[in-house]
Amino acid sequence: MTVNNPVAQPLGDSAINITFRSERSPELLRHVHAAARSLSSAGIPHVYDVVPGYLGLTVFYDPLSTTYREIAPQLVDQCTRFGQESAAHREKREHVIAVRYDGIDLESIASATGLSIDDVVARHAAGTYTVDLLGFVPGFAYLSELEPALQIPRRPQPRPRVPAGSVAIAAAQTGVYPLDTPGGWHIIGYTTTVMFDPARNPAALLAPGDSVRFERVP
Amino acid sequence: MITISKAPPYLTVQDAGRKRSRAAGVPQGGAMDSFALTVANALVGNPPDSAGLEWALGGGSVRFDRECVFATTGATAAITLSGTDVAPCTTTLARAGDVLTVETITGGRFLYIACSGGLDVPLLLGSRSTYLPGHFGGYQGRMLRTGDWIPLGPETAPRPKRGFHCAADLMPRYDTAIVHVTRGTHGSLFDDAAWARLTESEYRVSTASDRTGYKLEGPPIVTSLGALPSEPGCPGVIQVPQDGFPIALMADAPTVGGYPKIAVASEADLPILAQRRPGDPLRFELITIEQSQRALRRRAADLNTIAQLALRSGEREPRF
Numbered sequence: 349m350t351v352n353n354p355v356a357q358p359l360g361d362s363a364i365n366i367t368f369r370s371e372r373s374p375e376l377l378r379h380v381h382a383a384a385r386s387l388s389s390a391g392i393p394h395v396y397d398v399v400p401g402y403l404g405l406t407v408f409y410d411p412l413s414t415t416y417r418e419i420a421p422q423l424v425d426q427c428t429r430f431g432q433e434s435a436a437h438r439e440k441r442e443h444v445i446a447v448r449y450d451g452i453d454l455e456s457i458a459s460a461t462g463l464s465i466d467d468v469v470a471r472h473a474a475g476t477y478t479v480d481l482l483g484f485v486p487g488f489a490y491l492s493e494l495e496p497a498l499q500i501p502r503r504p505q506p507r508p509r510v511p512a513g514s515v516a517i518a519a520a521q522t523g524v525y526p527l528d529t530p531g532g533w534h535i536i537g538y539t540t541t542v543m544f545d546p547a548r549n550p551a552a553l554l555a556p557g558d559s560v561r562f563e564r565v566p
Numbered sequence: 567m568i569t570i571s572k573a574p575p576y577l578t579v580q581d582a583g584r585k586r587s588r589a590a591g592v593p594q595g596g597a598m599d600s601f602a603l604t605v606a607n608a609l610v611g612n613p614p615d616s617a618g619l620e621w622a623l624g625g626g627s628v629r630f631d632r633e634c635v636f637a638t639t640g641a642t643a644a645i646t647l648s649g650t651d652v653a654p655c656t657t658t659l660a661r662a663g664d665v666l667t668v669e670t671i672t673g674g675r676f677l678y679i680a681c682s683g684g685l686d687v688p689l690l691l692g693s694r695s696t697y698l699p700g701h702f703g704g705y706q707g708r709m710l711r712t713g714d715w716i717p718l719g720p721e722t723a724p725r726p727k728r729g730f731h732c733a734a735d736l737m738p739r740y741d742t743a744i745v746h747v748t749r750g751t752h753g754s755l756f757d758d759a760a761w762a763r764l765t766e767s768e769y770r771v772s773t774a775s776d777r778t779g780y781k782l783e784g785p786p787i788v789t790s791l792g793a794l795p796s797e798p799g800c801p802g803v804i805q806v807p808q809d810g811f812p813i814a815l816m817a818d819a820p821t822v823g824g825y826p827k828i829a830v831a832s833e834a835d836l837p838i839l840a841q842r843r844p845g846d847p848l849r850f851e852l853i854t855i856e857q858s859q860r861a862l863r864r865r866a867a868d869l870n871t872i873a874q875l876a877l878r879s880g881e882r883e884p885r886f
Contacts (some may be wrong), residue, residue, distance in 0.1 A: 357749075357751050358748060358749075359798070359800060359827070359830060360803070360832075360833065361832065361834075361859050362800065362833065363829075365797065379706055384589070389767070396585055397586050397588050398800040399588045399589050400798075400820060401796060401822060402795035402796055404797070404798065405798075408585065411859050411863075412866050415856070417861055458728045481589045481796065482589065482591035483796060483820055483821045483822035483823075484820055484822075484823075486590060486591045486592040486818070487591055488591055489591075490796075511827065520737070525798060527699075544590075546703070547690060550590065551587065551691060552591065555590070556589065
């Protein structure tokens with residue numbers, strides 16, 4: 349995929365948003381992840397964090413050591429000329445997460461989709477998903493793409509507390525709640541896999557671009 | 567160590583925050599008014615990223631179990647040390663057994679207390695700050711309660727002179743209601759009328775405001791923009807949800823979000839924004855990124871001046 353003329357914009361004093369295109373797509377997201385890896389490993393002075401989004405990425409830097417005017421062209425330049433080989437060289441990370449498919453919403457998912465419970469489970473466990481990005485809470489990965497037959501809108505009212513380890517779906521995405529948090533997704537099952545541990549390195553099990561499968565366990 | 571002898575309704579350990587873990591979804595966190603905490607650290611001879619107490623919502627008291635110097639910054643409050651009035655922004659000696667009492671907070675929102683040596687809680691992802699929604703960091707990932715005690719770290723630099731006071735003109739103008747902003751990443755998606763609303767109206771911080779963000783009340787900013795593809799944000803982002811009432815993202819805001827980002831508060835003015843209480847008025851003034859970064863460098867220079875003066879004050883007299 350070729351991306352011409354990425355556009356840089358300041359996001360406050362310490363960050364620069366670099367947008368590649370205006371419409372999201374899986375191809376664009378792969379490009380964003382490759383560009384983020386390239387920027388992270390380029391060792392550009394004063395840069396301390398690179399965060400992928402759906403249309404581009406955001407680079408955090410030290411505004412006391414450089415200025416927006418000075419660093420923006422360097423970052424855009426790096427985004428334009430990084431080689432496709434950087435994507436190929438990357439260690440391919442694949443995760444298999446064991447899931448007990450007895451989520452509190454399993455029956456309502458079945459009735460909303462018109463599928464049997466077994467079919468819902470089989471279809472969810474058959475997919476290979478890609479980590480689009482992390483956000484919402486530490487370690488929460490937005491995984492795409494849920495097959496169309498399983499796609500239902502978020503719950504109208506979020507639950508005040510969803511237990512850590514809940515595997516859930518909403519619209520075209522699935523994900524695992526890493527912490528006890530409020531949440532509006534439909535809970536399909538549970539895992540004992542620790543998705544986030546601030547004392548671990550890396551703290552988050554999943555990283556943008558990783559691929560994930562779910563395995564049914566009793 | 568220090569012991570919380572009577573916990574206020576809100577009390578956490580905070581430092582400069584986590585700045586390198588956003589891709590894992592970890593918010594920056596750290597002190598809401600990190601300028602104030604950094605000044606407090608300078609006044610007690612600590613490195614700028616040392617951990618201190620972030621205090622809000624009411625009175626309480628803390629006992630010093632070892633001799634140290636401390637300083638209070640940020641919100642205005644009536645504070646005593648074992649019965650004697652404590653001046654704000656001043657290096658003050660506490661002896662073992664002294665009790666620091668905050669009667670009440672009279673202005674602003676977050677009070678900071680730094681002790682020489684800093685609060686010695688474990689480093690997690692490069693920071694000692696408490697992230698309450700994630701139940702990690704700081705003191706066991708939670709607010710401090712009565713009876714909790716925290717060790718102080720070793721003092722790595724000479725203590726500033728007792729009574730050393732930070733000049734008021736080096737601190738942010740907390741009494742002003744003006745917060746400068748730069749255009750946000752979706753600034754161009756808002757029309758002139760929306761921009762006029764944002765920059766010519768008075769807004770008020772609503773009661774729906776916490777460490778994650780401040781919901782603002784005032785003239786709604788009409789937008790036909792719905793949710794956009796999620797993009798990274800940062801503290802200071804002014805986003806506009808469908809109801810038109812802007813939300814200022816604060817320290818614990820999630821790393822990515824889908825609401826349009828009309829503007830971003832200048833970092834130099836984040837202390838002013840953070841210290842606004844529910845009901846306090848607020849006005850936004852649009853400036854360029856160059857002006858904003860210059861203001862931030864001036865703020866950093868002021869901080870450096872405070873730290874240098876504090877350091878030199880200590881070299882002139884022997885340690886007590």
